[in-house]
Amino acid sequence: MKSDLIVLGGGPAGGNAALAAAAAGLSVVLFDEQPAAGGQVWRAPWAGKADPHDSPERREGDALRDALASSPVDLRFGRRVWSVGRAFRVDALGPDGNEWVEAPRLIAATGAHERVVPFPGWTLPGVIGLAAATVLLKSHAARPAGPVVVAGCGPLLAAVAAGILKAGGDVAAVVDLASARDWLVAVPHLASRPSLLAQGLGWTLKIAGRGVPVLFRHAVRRVEGAERAERVVIAPVDETGAFTGGSERSFEIGSLVVGHGLVPGGEVPRLFRAKTRFDRLRGGHVPELDADGRTSIAGLYAAGDGVGIKGAAAAVLNGTLAGLAAARDAGRLSESEWRKRAEPARTAAAGLAPFSDAIAGLMALRAGQVASVPAETVVCRCEDVTRGEIEAAAVAGATEVNQLKHFTRCGMGPCQGRMCGETAAEILARSLGVEREAVGQWTARPPLRPVPLADLLGRFDYSDIPIPKPAPL
Amino acid sequence: MIERDGAFHRRAAPGARMVELTVDGRAVTAPEGEPLATALAAAGILLLRRSPRAGAPRGAFCFMGVCQECAIFVDGALRQACMTPVAAGMQVELRGVP
Ligand SMILES: Cc1cc2nc3c(=O)[nH]c(=O)nc-3n(C[C@H](O)[C@H](O)[C@H](O)COP(=O)(O)OP(=O)(O)OC[C@H]3O[C@@H](n4cnc5c(N)ncnc54)[C@H](O)[C@@H]3O)c2cc1C
Numbered sequence: 314m315k316s317d318l319i320v321l322g323g324g325p326a327g328g329n330a331a332l333a334a335a336a337a338g339l340s341v342v343l344f345d346e347q348p349a350a351g352g353q354v355w356r357a358p359w360a361g362k363a364d365p366h367d368s369p370e371r372r373e374g375d376a377l378r379d380a381l382a383s384s385p386v387d388l389r390f391g392r393r394v395w396s397v398g399r400a401f402r403v404d405a406l407g408p409d410g411n412e413w414v415e416a417p418r419l420i421a422a423t424g425a426h427e428r429v430v431p432f433p434g435w436t437l438p439g440v441i442g443l444a445a446a447t448v449l450l451k452s453h454a455a456r457p458a459g460p461v462v463v464a465g466c467g468p469l470l471a472a473v474a475a476g477i478l479k480a481g482g483d484v485a486a487v488v489d490l491a492s493a494r495d496w497l498v499a500v501p502h503l504a505s506r507p508s509l510l511a512q513g514l515g516w517t518l519k520i521a522g523r524g525v526p527v528l529f530r531h532a533v534r535r536v537e538g539a540e541r542a543e544r545v546v547i548a549p550v551d552e553t554g555a556f557t558g559g560s561e562r563s564f565e566i567g568s569l570v571v572g573h574g575l576v577p578g579g580e581v582p583r584l585f586r587a588k589t590r591f592d593r594l595r596g597g598h599v600p601e602l603d604a605d606g607r608t609s610i611a612g613l614y615a616a617g618d619g620v621g622i623k624g625a626a627a628a629v630l631n632g633t634l635a636g637l638a639a640a641r642d643a644g645r646l647s648e649s650e651w652r653k654r655a656e657p658a659r660t661a662a663a664g665l666a667p668f669s670d671a672i673a674g675l676m677a678l679r680a681g682q683v684a685s686v687p688a689e690t691v692v693c694r695c696e697d698v699t700r701g702e703i704e705a706a707a708v709a710g711a712t713e714v715n716q717l718k719h720f721t722r723c724g725m726g727p728c729q730g731r732m733c734g735e736t737a738a739e740i741l742a743r744s745l746g747v748e749r750e751a752v753g754q755w756t757a758r759p760p761l762r763p764v765p766l767a768d769l770l771g772r773f774d775y776s777d778i779p780i781p782k783p784a785p786l
Numbered sequence: 787m788i789e790r791d792g793a794f795h796r797r798a799a800p801g802a803r804m805v806e807l808t809v810d811g812r813a814v815t816a817p818e819g820e821p822l823a824t825a826l827a828a829a830g831i832l833l834l835r836r837s838p839r840a841g842a843p844r845g846a847f848c849f850m851g852v853c854q855e856c857a858i859f860v861d862g863a864l865r866q867a868c869m870t871p872v873a874a875g876m877q878v879e880l881r882g883v884p
């Protein structure tokens with residue numbers, strides 16, 4: 314099947330890109346593996362969830378879902394895109410097997426994933442991601458086993474702690490890498506979005522009202538337990554996130570929820586070898602884009618947190634701009650009509666910058682975090698590769714992340730380096746004594762996400778999960 | 787002594803259809819359509835598999851289809867439990883988990 318435009322991702326960025334392009338007259342196909350639009354932040358509750366609570370995020374998500382449903386956009390939910398090829402052919406695995414669409418233009422809006430900097434015990438069952446907890450609370454009407462310690466950094470900490478309390482759970486402590494001062498410095502910028510500031514204060518009050526201890530400038534030292542997480546030990550850190558040697562505290566837990574910010578996915582621009590640069594504030598390698606989301610590859614656009622962490626409000630605007638740019642480039646919008654539609658989004662996006670910088674700043678990786686990972690701790694969960702093994706590879710001559718993959722299998726497992734990639738790259742750079750930029754970026758390979766070959770072909774086993782071929786050195 | 791919950795908590799919708807699935811021969815009840823990883827966690831089954839190299843215990847981690855820690859056998863095929871909706875009569879196998 315052919316269309317004018319394919320949009321990959323139905324979150325705030327992709328959803329709005331599809332709407333803007335379709336409103337300008339393009340035929341648009343939108344792919345997302347989730348059952349409904351909304352992406353991570355406006356994730357729809359699955360159908361049987363208990364009394365879906367009313368929240369600003371819920372309302373925004375419903376508004377996007379309604380707008381898409383009444384638009385001419387060809388909606389392909391429940392489809393995992395596993396291949397994106399030249400001329401822009403997209404292959405996706407859906408309920409009826411493989412399907413493909415071709416279009417001269419493609420907008421990649423695949424979002425971000427979570428970074429968790431490893432510590433001993435982080436692989437134990439009962440330790441889950443912070444962003445993962447938002448999915449449980451928002452979409453599954455579930456909360457982790459209590460008592461819960463919520464640890465890491467960024468605005469999701471308070472949101473998740475308050476969400477667990479609201480759902481009737483027990484939060485033993487909130488452990489924040491940031492100091493109270495870091496937050497105070499960020500707050501004036503957060504105040505540029507009063508509704509969110511109020512939400513943040515609401516979360517904070519909810520935590521305070523329950524007498525939950527909030528430990529600023531602390532981090533998880535280790536999690537103990539045999540077959541699941543039973544105890545978390547925390548300790549004070551300095552402003553770089555390195556442990557100060559101050560006294561440890563421990564909490565008996567049912568679960569640890571932990572996250573250290575987000576990493577932009579960006580696999581589609583990388584697959585096409587679009588120009589990228591490393592941007593620590595934005596979470597990792599990001600494609601170089603013009604003001605409308607054009608990558609260095611003709612016809613390929615990108616928007617949202619997948620091209621640098623900026624948050625949902627910026628994703629909406631950048632998605633809209635990318636959709637308009639695609640329509641303009643396809644000759645469906647005159648210069649003046651394009652300007653009329655794009656100008657408001659551009660102005661609003663510029664106004665958001667202080668807010669998104671403040672949010673990104675609270676979530677950005679700190680130098681001392683990676684330095685604190687013990688040598689025997691697993692970094693790559695898929696292949697059980699430890700920090701020590703990564704350092705040994707550096708000594709043995711690995712100078713770049715794709716070589717590291719060959720030396721250690723780090724990043725070669727089914728998650729394709731999404732969980733460990735940024736941490737492993739930082740460790741490699743540190744052990745070589747070079748900047749993070751110098752060790753390069755992970756080459757993206759199809760499949761974009763693993764798909765069982767059985768669903769494409771026939772019966773299969775674990776070893777049949779397509780795992781990307783090693784990158785050429 | 788602090789009481790530790792054995793399982794995750796979930797509130798099923800009042801009208802949800804509760805169905806039965808089998809996990810290594812054991813019957814588990816969950817609302818139809820719920821992501822399987824959540825259904826298992828709510829039944830106290832957090833340990834889903836062991837890591838291939840070190841044999842270390844693992845469970846669902848990202849709940850968004852990225853980490854692959856929840857890859858288990860559902861009706862004979864390897865599936866990501868966090869992306870697989872519960873269906874009546876589903877046969878779940880945690881191969882390699884004692
Ligand atoms: C797990 C998680 C939870 C988060 N929770 C919050 C929160 O509660 N509050 C908040 O302010 N911010 C949250 N964020 C931050 C979030 O990234 C942004 O605020 C916002 O969702 C970005 O919008 P987006 O459109 O760029 O990407 P997303 O909303 O992530 O949308 C991307 C979409 O692309 C789809 N997709 C990706 N790859 C494929 C593929 N190969 N095939 C098919 N579909 C694909 C995904 O299913 C997803 O729906 C969260 C992030 C994550 C990772």
Ligand code: FES
Pocket residue numbers: 823845846847848849850851852853854855856857866867868869
């Ligand atoms: S829990 Fe990470 S893929 Fe399912």
